[in-house]
Amino acid sequence: MRPHGTAIRDIRxxxxxxLRALAERAGIDRGHLSRIERGEVRNPASTTLHxxxxxxxxxxxxxxxxxxKTT
Known part of the structure; x- marks a missing residue:
């Protein structure tokens, strides 16, 4: 599972x-959320996505x- 940063930003x-409000609601660091939205974090913890x-x-x-997956 990979985050879809554009979808997160569009929904937000x-x-x-x-960004700050969502980070606070989700209980995660604002900078980390920003990097996820920009596609800089490709494999965040599944708990973060949840x-x-x-x-x-x-x-x-x-x-x-x-x-x-390709075979």
Whole structure:
């Protein structure tokens, strides 16, 4: 599971939430959230993604990209 930074930012903005407000709601560092949104963190802890999703009140699937494995 990889975070979809653009989706996180779009949902956050759609809910009129600032970066700081979402970080506080999710209980994570604002800088870390910013890096996730910009795509600089490719593999955050799954608990982090679950916290972000819960804070945004969306399913985790709405803010992640499932990478397909190639054989």
């Amino acid at each position: 903005n759609g809910q009129n939430l600032g 916290r972000i999703a819960a804070a945004l009140k969306v399913p985790v699937d709405a803010i992640t990209i499932t990478e397909e």
